[in-house]
Amino acid sequence: MSMNRALKPVLAVGLCAGSLLCYAVTAQAAEGWRNPSLSPDERARLLVQELTLDERIGLLHGPMALSFPGGPPLPAGSVGGAGFIPGVPRLGIPALTETDASLGITNPGNVRPGDTATALPASIALAASFNAPLAYQGGVMIGREAAARGFNVLLAGGANLARDPRNGRNFEYLGEDPLLAGVLAGESIRGIQDQNIISTVKHFSLNGQETGRFHANSVIDEAAHRESDLLAFQIAIERGQPGSVMCAYNLVNGAYSCGNDHLLNKVLKGDWGYKGWVMSDWGAVHATDYALKGLDQQSGEQLDEQVWFGEPLKQAVAAGTIPETRLSDMAQRILRSMFAAGLFDGKPVKPEIDAAAHAAIAKQVADEGIVLLANAKGLLPLSPAVRTIAVIGGHADSGVLSGAGSSQVTATGGNARVVPVGGEGPQAMWGRQVFHPSSPLKALRAVLPDASITFNDGRYPAAAAAAAAQADIAIIFANQWMAEALDAYDLSLPQGQDALIDAVTAANPNSIVVLQTGGPVLMPWLDKVGGVIAAWYSGQKGGEAIADVLTGRVNPSGRLPQTFPASLDQFPRADLPGWGLPAKQQFDVVYDEGADVGYRLFAARDMKPLFPFGHGLSYTSFAYDKLRVRGGDTLTVSFEVSNTGAVAGKDAPQVYLADAAGTPLRRLIGFDKVELAPGEHRTVTVKADPRLLGHFDEAANKWQIKGGSYTVVVGPSAGVDSLSAKARVRAQRLKP
Template sequence: MTFGNTFRSALKAVVAAAPLLAALSTTTLAQPAKPWLNTTLSPDERASLLERELTLDERVSLVHGPMALPFFFPGGKLPDGALPAAGFVRGIPRLGIPNQVESDASLGVTNPMGVRPGDFATALPSSLALAATFNPQIAYDGGAVVGLEARTRGINVQLAGGVNLARDPRNGRNFEYAGEDPLLAGTLVGESIRGVQSQNVISTIKHYALNGQETGRNFANSVIDEQAMRESDLLAFQIAIEKGQPGSVMCAYNLINGAYACGHDFLLNKVLKQDWGYKGYVMSDWGAVKSTDFAMKGLDQQSGEQLDKDVWFGAPLKAAVENGTIPASRLSDMSHRILRSMFAAGLFDTQAPKTYDAVRHAAVAKTEADEAIVLLKNEGDILPVAATARSILVVGGHADAGVISGGGSSQVTAGPDQLVIAQGGEGPMAMFNRVNYHPSSPLKALRARLPDTRIAFDTGLYPEEVARKARSFDLVIVFATQWTGEGEDVPSLNLPHGQNALIEAAATANPKTIVVLQTGNAVNMPWLSRVPAVIEAWYPGQEGGAAIADVLTGATNPSGHLPVTFPASIEQYPRVNLPGIDAGPTELFDVVYEEGADVGYRRFAKLGMKPLFPFGHGLSYSDFSYGDLKVSGGNTVEVSFTVTNTGKVRGKDAPQVYLNATPGGKAKRLIAFSKVDLAPGETKTVVLAADPRLLASFDTASNNWVVAGGTYTVAVAEDADDAGITGSAQVKAQRLKP
């Protein structure tokens, strides 16, 4: 009886409450089940909403991950959801957090050791070649190619954006970077990153910072004072980060002033996150983490964890948070930064495309190669190839097979028909010591463009045989190569495999000998006075053979300019002996950057040295003149000038604006540049303004950029050695935030 009354009372209560319950139910259903999926919120707001839902174990899971190559796992079985590639961080399905699938690099989507059989990608020219274009639009377009091709493969973190300044012309990875000038490197790398991320892929910027050589890269201590660092390498990173907004910064292997880059409180916490207000996350380079306390020093994620002595950001980090050694708030900040970058790049909100237009992407690679090739010398206008040249001997460089590319983690496989020559060696990078030729043969391209010309080929193995043949041809074109790669520096600026002797032999036998260089660095040219023409083609990517042939024949008017100084000899550089070359395998050693902020052409100008070819140098089949210069001041220097094509063919020019003098005295610094396309006789007006930081010095006491008030003199010039046309303006004294 009592039960019946109770039941009836309860039923009445339920019926009475039904409208309210229905209303509450409707309200609940109307709300997003996962509020962080609300795309009207900012990435920071979304990351905050999601991060607070994470458990301790889930937070820890986001801040470390393995190198995702099969030979690191028992039976070759990768974690579920992983792609054979550089790295993997498992997502959290219950919260809708996607996996982080990471791949190298700036030049295209890599397939290391062919772990994804049949997976080929567009191979762009080297980053040093990109810098030679002086064209930010080309950088963006190439980045978009890489980003789209990554996304179609399920890759959402691309390890791109190399911006370390070329302080030593022997650095094995200079080809992955963008030259010796902070403005040029920062601008083009920033645009490349922006292009990658336009495809809903996180891009890194790397390797932060002062990673200036491969010799002993895990033990090299870069020694440099703060002011010099801020005005050179750090400024390149700062400009690129401002322009590209990369989701992640990858720290380097080396030490800086005694502290490892991935555990560098000053560089990571003070400069990057505090002074620059960087909101993304810092990931380590693979095998660059030494301890769990790197988390307190600014590192947010441990990458390639098997390469470290411990998974420092796994169980040890969890224990440190539980015992209070590392505050829980710091781990929350680490996971928040990662989630924030994932939201900013659209990883939660977009579906990966299934395909891309490979033909269009190849055209992007060709355009980049076209504008990257630098005509260094053209005596007597021997180029483009004379119409009267009825016979040409092509020599060396495997020009019959393709064009060379740089080695290491950035190596892109463009197709199945590649010539690959193993170099041998020992150590962890030995597997990458393979010279890879993209199957774009300059020899075949020349024959296609010159069907009525007799074109023969000689491998160049025997200089005396080349000399014998050379005498009977109208022209000789020698292809010379210098292979460089990750993990080692070149010991000399000389071309390897006796190629200097080969060029000498050819030039002695036939004075109409042209040299085409494919190199990752500046090289010595002891034969320069003996040859009338030299082309620097860098590592020109999968369309490089066609691009070289087009420049040689005049189908393309060369417009590349040197992003690095070509020295007369290594004696012109501050470190003649490569630091650490004789150090023990685990011996720490110093790399003293005594030149400070005067990297490359700035040091040449300061000491009055004459290089073989100056920074910014590049010839054309046309001629250009500058005029009508107007310089205005105020908070910065702004210049207006005209560029006129005074030649007979259409061409592109790269006018460069240099700071020649400040109120403090003489100076030399690139403060602006442009790329202008002009028909014969055409004139265009160019207006450029300098970033005020390029006029300033960095004051470490006040932690500010300081622009001195007074007269600033600038020159619009063809290169760093060209006097150009000059003008001056008054700039106001000011202080700028760091």
């Protein structure tokens, strides 16, 4: 302890002896950073002063907590998982134990032998629910399961927009709209952090494809970036207050994301006033001077060329090329998030896990995320009179497909089936199709005990067609396996499944297709089938959810969070940038569509998609009425939703801006999820985030909202306007 620090309590007593108020002040001064009544910022400021130089640097880098053949054992005190940052025992600073957790607690390489966890459906399914409270519940569930295993940092909160439907990680993200993605990511993060767990938001920013992901340079105009991908992150951060932001692998406008001064210092920490810390993605650090450019922590250091934030950082501080004040800021940001999450203050014992309750949350996400895309022949829900059903393909006898990569969860009950895909390189370990143990075939047999239900694996289309010809109904499961580090080549169903569907529907036109995909696919057979549902990757209870939707035990309420195109040519880049280039060669991905992502681009170019953003059918019908729009500094929209059908159901009404002071456009400015009995009606009110009404003025570095008349439409999707009204909005400028 320094002399000055030791004298502070003594001097305080001498200056105001005998005063009760002074006694309280003296006690607080003596307690310092341990005082829970102080703000996380003040406690972190006080604590960082107690750290030696080596202790500060120790907080700024760490390894993966995984064991490799011939490599070192797991770090002492770690929990096997994605990462580990040692603590400072002499000051009671806990270690950071990190796990991938977008869709549940992962167990990479079975590092925790036999450990399984509740597998949530893919994030794209959560996005399809249009249900913000459900996102929060999923976050709570993952947070509790993390705490039970001793983790305190979850690498969750994927908020990247789906700019290219071939992106291998779109299933981990929340669709193409910044409001939908930002709100649901923020609510999931908030649910996690309410369990005294730190969550990230990732991958910041424009991590729009997996092809050449370490060398792709995302090029975009600043205003367009602010109005699209950055706005999704900004909304997620405002709602969820994540303790950390994970930067991405790719470059953004010529600078690597994790060493991007503009992105990290100017936008995130400057304009947005973000107080937490920026951690790197695993293997995304290329230099020590990233510390000056806004990066606070090097993660998964074994994957980088060297431990840049170890000895090289210490030498840079000694040489004065990186100020010691910046080093302290880096450590203080980490400590601040740890205090904010309650990691110091009597964190409760590991919670007991109610596996059934957690499985029920996964089931609800699947129930509300499944989208009924088409039902032209009215085959759904399946009639009780159906006596014979042929279930075909998709490994539906075993389980439901999941996406691959670092988010892969070993579901409760273990893997039902693993089908090797093959491949080379560091990502080859993910080259396998994993099926969660929830068989749609078994679930259908359970809910339709009087029907004869057969299964054909679909390997031979002629054999599948013969089986379908003998049944009242054929249900074809079609899979598109998507994976981290691997984009889809196109939007066809792989391995000849389109031909399989053609053969089966020719034999039995009463055929239903169940899509298990990570995003949109083309449907050249659409006019031949009786119905189509998008089940995505449906998680722990996916088989039961699919069976319940097919039979009407659950009324489908999912809505598309991504536009399904009629052709890949409707997207800005028909050829995937970087495909076929030599390894390590940088290339540009030019986002010249700007902020017009997905349905916004379809509206701007007057293109007709196969299915529009927000689309989804129900077994009942809904009507909208009594629209009222109030203007002012923003738009407040209220309207009535009525269930005009014969059965109970959930609707996801959507509010779009159609004209802004004379400029036609299409922007989602509000949504809700309502459950209604037949004949019931309810008033929905949404207040628009004013940023969605305006544009970003780069020169002024502010949001600008023009004064004038604004047109609002309400409907069931971005392609259908049920109601329309106008109101006037005042001109204003808002901070960035």
